[in-house]
Amino acid sequence: MLDRTQIVESLHGGICEVAFTKADGTERVMKCTLSKSYLPPDTRQVLTEDGARNPNIVNVWDTEANGWRSFAIDRVKSFNRIGSLLNG
Numbered sequence: 001m002l003d004r005t006q007i008v009e010s011l012h013g014g015i016c017e018v019a020f021t022k023a024d025g026t027e028r029v030m031k032c033t034l035s036k037s038y039l040p041p042d043t044r045q046v047l048t049e050d051g052a053r054n055p056n057i058v059n060v061w062d063t064e065a066n067g068w069r070s071f072a073i074d075r076v077k078s079f080n081r082i083g084s085l086l087n088g
Contacts, residue, residue: 004073007058008034015063015083021075030069031082032060040066 002010010016011034019029033039039061062069 002079004055004058007073007076007079010079010081011035011058011060014038014081016079017082018060018071018079019077020071021077023072027077028071030060030071031063032069033063034060038063 007016011032014035015031015033015038017029017031019027022028056073057070058073059068059070061067
């Protein structure tokens with residue numbers, strides 16, 4: 001499995017699909033990103049603090065729900081890059 005650095009780098013590069021177990025035990029598959037190219041201008045946040053409080057948690061933009069979500073790295077079942085930057 002990828003480590004935190006690899007996951008965050010992939011998320012900054014485009015859209016990724018992550019399958020994970022939520023805290024309540026249910027399974028979830030989410031398409032998400034950290035690439036500013038995909039974020040609506042009014043929702044862009046400074047991402048430099050990502051993981052500062054808990055290095056096991058990754059905050060991401062859910063491209064289907066159009067909102068910020070998070071997942072725990074130790075609960076990831078699969079992680080795949082499915083899209084790259086829109087403009088290079």
